[in-house]
Amino acid sequence: MKLIPSPFAPAHFPDLPIVHGVRAATGSRGFYAARGLTRDDVFLFAFDEGTSCAGVYTVSNTASADVLWCREALKSGAGTASALVVNSGNSNAFTGPKGVLKNDATLKAMGDALGVAKETCFIAATGVIGEPLADPNYVGSIVPELAARLAAPDWEAAARAFMTTDTFPKGAGRSFDLDGTQINIAGIAKGSGMIAPNMATMLSYVFTDAAIAPALLQELLEDITDETFNSITVDGDTSTSDTLMVFATGACGMSPITSSDDPRFEVLADALHAVCLELAHLIVKDGEGASKFVTITVKGAVSSQSAKIMACEIANSPLIKTAMAAGDANWGRVVMAVGKSLEPIRMDELSIWFDDVLVAQNGSRAPDYSEAAASAVFAKPEFTITVDAGVGDQSHTVWTCDLTHGYVDINGAYRT
Amino acid sequence: MKLIPSPFAPAHFPDLPIVHGVRAATGSRGFYAARGLTRDDVFLFAFDEGTSCAGVYTVSNTASADVLWCREALKSGAGTASALVVNSGNSNAFTGPKGVLKNDATLKAMGDALGVAKETCFIAATGVIGEPLADPNYVGSIVPELAARLAAPDWEAAARAFMTTDTFPKGAGRSFDLDGTQINIAGIAKGSGMIAPNMATMLSYVFTDAAIAPALLQELLEDITDETFNSITVDGDTSTSDTLMVFATGACGMSPITSSDDPRFEVLADALHAVCLELAHLIVKDGEGASKFVTITVKGAVSSQSAKIMACEIANSPLIKTAMAAGDANWGRVVMAVGKSLEPIRMDELSIWFDDVLVAQNGSRAPDYSEAAASAVFAKPEFTITVDAGVGDQSHTVWTCDLTHGYVDINGAYRT
Numbered sequence: 001m002k003l004i005p006s007p008f009a010p011a012h013f014p015d016l017p018i019v020h021g022v023r024a025a026t027g028s029r030g031f032y033a034a035r036g037l038t039r040d041d042v043f044l045f046a047f048d049e050g051t052s053c054a055g056v057y058t059v060s061n062t063a064s065a066d067v068l069w070c071r072e073a074l075k076s077g078a079g080t081a082s083a084l085v086v087n088s089g090n091s092n093a094f095t096g097p098k099g100v101l102k103n104d105a106t107l108k109a110m111g112d113a114l115g116v117a118k119e120t121c122f123i124a125a126t127g128v129i130g131e132p133l134a135d136p137n138y139v140g141s142i143v144p145e146l147a148a149r150l151a152a153p154d155w156e157a158a159a160r161a162f163m164t165t166d167t168f169p170k171g172a173g174r175s176f177d178l179d180g181t182q183i184n185i186a187g188i189a190k191g192s193g194m195i196a197p198n199m200a201t202m203l204s205y206v207f208t209d210a211a212i213a214p215a216l217l218q219e220l221l222e223d224i225t226d227e228t229f230n231s232i233t234v235d236g237d238t239s240t241s242d243t244l245m246v247f248a249t250g251a252c253g254m255s256p257i258t259s260s261d262d263p264r265f266e267v268l269a270d271a272l273h274a275v276c277l278e279l280a281h282l283i284v285k286d287g288e289g290a291s292k293f294v295t296i297t298v299k300g301a302v303s304s305q306s307a308k309i310m311a312c313e314i315a316n317s318p319l320i321k322t323a324m325a326a327g328d329a330n331w332g333r334v335v336m337a338v339g340k341s342l343e344p345i346r347m348d349e350l351s352i353w354f355d356d357v358l359v360a361q362n363g364s365r366a367p368d369y370s371e372a373a374a375s376a377v378f379a380k381p382e383f384t385i386t387v388d389a390g391v392g393d394q395s396h397t398v399w400t401c402d403l404t405h406g407y408v409d410i411n412g413a414y415r416t
Numbered sequence: 417m418k419l420i421p422s423p424f425a426p427a428h429f430p431d432l433p434i435v436h437g438v439r440a441a442t443g444s445r446g447f448y449a450a451r452g453l454t455r456d457d458v459f460l461f462a463f464d465e466g467t468s469c470a471g472v473y474t475v476s477n478t479a480s481a482d483v484l485w486c487r488e489a490l491k492s493g494a495g496t497a498s499a500l501v502v503n504s505g506n507s508n509a510f511t512g513p514k515g516v517l518k519n520d521a522t523l524k525a526m527g528d529a530l531g532v533a534k535e536t537c538f539i540a541a542t543g544v545i546g547e548p549l550a551d552p553n554y555v556g557s558i559v560p561e562l563a564a565r566l567a568a569p570d571w572e573a574a575a576r577a578f579m580t581t582d583t584f585p586k587g588a589g590r591s592f593d594l595d596g597t598q599i600n601i602a603g604i605a606k607g608s609g610m611i612a613p614n615m616a617t618m619l620s621y622v623f624t625d626a627a628i629a630p631a632l633l634q635e636l637l638e639d640i641t642d643e644t645f646n647s648i649t650v651d652g653d654t655s656t657s658d659t660l661m662v663f664a665t666g667a668c669g670m671s672p673i674t675s676s677d678d679p680r681f682e683v684l685a686d687a688l689h690a691v692c693l694e695l696a697h698l699i700v701k702d703g704e705g706a707s708k709f710v711t712i713t714v715k716g717a718v719s720s721q722s723a724k725i726m727a728c729e730i731a732n733s734p735l736i737k738t739a740m741a742a743g744d745a746n747w748g749r750v751v752m753a754v755g756k757s758l759e760p761i762r763m764d765e766l767s768i769w770f771d772d773v774l775v776a777q778n779g780s781r782a783p784d785y786s787e788a789a790a791s792a793v794f795a796k797p798e799f800t801i802t803v804d805a806g807v808g809d810q811s812h813t814v815w816t817c818d819l820t821h822g823y824v825d826i827n828g829a830y831r832t
Contacts, residue, residue, distance in 0.1 A: 058755075059756075059758065060752070060755035060756050060758075061754070061755045061756075061757070061758060061759070061760075061761055061763065062751045062752065062754060062755025062761075062763055062766070063755065091748075093748070093751070093752075094748060094751045094763075094766075094776065094779065094780060094781075095780050095781075096764065096778065096779045096780030097780075098780065099780075128746075128748060129748025129749065129751055129752060130747060130748035130751060130776065130780070130781050131748075131781065132780060132781060235733075235734040235735060239752060240751065240752055240755055317651075317653050318651040318653065318734065318819070318823070318827070319651060319653050319827055322823065322824050322827035322828050323827060323828065325824065325828055326827075326828025327828075328828055330544075331546060332507075332509070332510060332544060332545025332546035332547075333545065333653075335478045335509070335510045335545055335546060335656065336476070336478065336545060336653060336655060336656055337653070338477070338478060339474075339476035339477045339478025339479065339656055340475075340476050340477075340653065341477070342475065342476075342477060343477070344477075345477055345478070347477065347478055347510075348512070350478070350510075360510065360546065362512065363510065363512040364510060364511050364512030364513075364514065364515075364546070364548060365510075365511075365546050365547065365548060403734070403824065404824060405821050405824050407734070407738065408738050408741065408819065408820065408821050408824060411734070411735055411738035411739060411742070412738050412739060412741055412742025412743075412744055
């Protein structure tokens with residue numbers, strides 16, 4: 001089926017900086033040829049020696065063969081990376097022994113072409129679940145050709161190569177000064193269904209030429225993930241292939257950051273956080289069928305975790321998501337979602353705002369409730385739902401989109 | 417908006433038996449007049465002296481004022497019931513002190529009209545959340561008139577009076593012999609959105625002229641609920657008003673059952689279970705926008721509870737529900753849902769059937785997988801998804817419907 005572009009699609013792909021120490025090439029292995037599409041569907045990234053990496057993966061019990069490999073490589077390679085190969089069109093999930101054979105062949109091709117150790121090679125795949133590849137070397141066979149074409153990354157080409165039901169390529173970046181050294185960060189991401197904590201169903205890769213020790217980078221990435229990629233949801237479904245990785249080449253020439261006490265750490269952390277948040281928001285804005293981008297904050301909770309659970313119940317409720325789609329300011333359904341979370345609240349202290357319009361206060365409809373004012377908020381393409389649970393001072397924010405006819409259409413036709 | 421009747425709507429309301437000791441009347445309080453509809457929206461039931469009752473209510477932290485009252489009355493009245501008043505059109509949930517005033521007025525009207533104690537009176541309301549009634553006696557004011565018209569129940573009229581987005585009235589019943597005494601059971605239910613364990617968002621009342629001690633009836637009802645109303649889901653949303661009650665008048669003339677060792681207990685239990693299951697299925701078949709009725713069984717689990725969690729993840733996945741709607745036998749999404757449940761499985765032992773078509777076996781696609789055979793199952797209006805988790809011998813079954821354009825339409829327009 002023809003995908004209708006998200007209303008939030010940016011006019012053009014952002015200008016992302018050159019990240020020193022990173023080379024890339026994209027190509028087509030023909031995964032989409034059967035659907036009559038001529039497009040790239042594989043990319044290879046190669047990293048300078050000494051590149052640190054960190055990764056966060058799906059928590060699913062049916063994780064893909066690729067995810068299982070990456071978890072193992074992250075350990076056995078001690079957080080060093082030399083190459084990355086990702087394909088779209090087939091997720092290599094639930095493919096049993098055949099999935100492992102595909103990985104072995106791909107990893108061997110990477111090692112042979114680049115002369116690097118297997119445990120420094122990372123892979124991922126996204127697409128239909130459960131369709132084993134007839135030829136284990138289907139992806140690996142294009143690696144030599146890609147390796148011969150490695151060059152400074154064309155970020156947009158890479159971002160396009162791993163799109164599935166995405167309607168626009170997603171990228172974000174930053175360049176900033178760190179003690180006289182220019183640091184560059186570029187990231188790409190793909191969605192756009194099976195998006196829920198933990199993790200958002202997606203693949204995302206962030207590249208920087210900063211220098212940072214692997215263990216510290218891993219710790220930082222996990223913290224960032226909690227407030228970015230693990231705080232978005234499109235449909236509450238968690239994928240078998242979710243992957244977020246950061247590669248830090250150190251090619252900018254700075255001395256490595258090895259401790260969070262290093263004053264440069266916070267600057268780098270903030271920049272990485274900003275890039276990850278931007279990519280996470282782009283995934284929601286390209287959520288399947290999305291017509292609204294909604295920020296949901298729960299405050300006054302006993303803990304940040306409790307606030308997050310309540311915010312996710314609101315964000316994942318099909319009744320609230322369809323009301324968003326229709327522009328129906330049905331705040332009673334927000335009450336329902338908070339109630340079904342079973343998290344601690346005080347109903348007689350519970351208040352709800354749509355943007356800055358108070359719709360419910362102290363356990364019932366706000367005294368000066370205005371249907372017109374509430375509806376005006378829900379008519380906007382982007383708005384905020386805020387809930388005060390009335391029991392504490394902790395909060396959390398998640399981001400979601402609405403549930404539209406487009407979602408029903410896209411997901412009924414995904415495999416065709 | 418005009419609701420399109422469910423394809424599962426029965427040709428006619430079933431013939432339900434006379435249940436001795438139960439009288440009823442329905443009437444219109446005008447809740448739907450604003451929408452141009454002339455229909456009944458309130459019913460009153462009155463029970464002979466000595467009627468036992470049992471109830472199961474929403475676990476929501478934002479339960480309606482009516483639910484809070486019923487929980488209290490069930491305790492303070494020690495499981496005896498004399499009357500029941502239910503209205504549709506307004507849920508009296510999240511209405512703060514005004515909600516309590518409405519209940520007080522309704523309960524006073526019931527007590528005055530029937531000369532019965534307040535704590536034997538039960539109430540419920542279903543409809544839009546959070547809209548307080550301007551007149552606390554809005555419902556109570558019709559009670560005297562209804563009390564004057566009490567007669568043998570017109571079950572269909574009652575079942576119609578509490579419909580909201582339901583497209584057909586729901587009833588089920590049984591008559592059977594118990595040691596020479598004829599026992600009659602009649603039940604009614606309404607859905608049809610906000611349907612999920614615990615509980616299905618719905619109201620359901622079952623009436624019998626059997627005689628059974630209140631504590632035993634309560635225990636029995638809780639057991640039955642787990643395998644019926646708490647094993648259905650339409651959208652994963654839990655309501656603020658869910659209520660299931662059983663009233664046993666004892667008017668058939670039998671001696672009361674006071675122990676589960678009484679040989680008559682199992683017979684009555686089985687009949688009540690069958691009626692509740694039938695009503696629960698009818699709710700799913702009238703799920704908002706439903707075009708498919710799907711039975712989901714997870715077996716080979718470490719516990720029945722674990723099997724239920726996995727079955728619910730499958731049943732509530734928007735990706736699976738949209739695939740059902742489109743007739744797309746996307747079994748990889750079943751793998752996804754099992755994986756995200758985080759319940760114990762063995763991926764290399766995991767198998768999946770659509771009806772009796774084996775689609776996945778031992779952790780990958782079945783060797784003789786047939787897309788045509790799998791698609792033929794998903795094209796049917798009713799089918800079964802079975803998963804073997806490969807780690808134990810416990811199982812559980814849940815029932816659900818698909819996610820269609822109809823659901824998006826209905827829930828975008830619910831308040832208008």
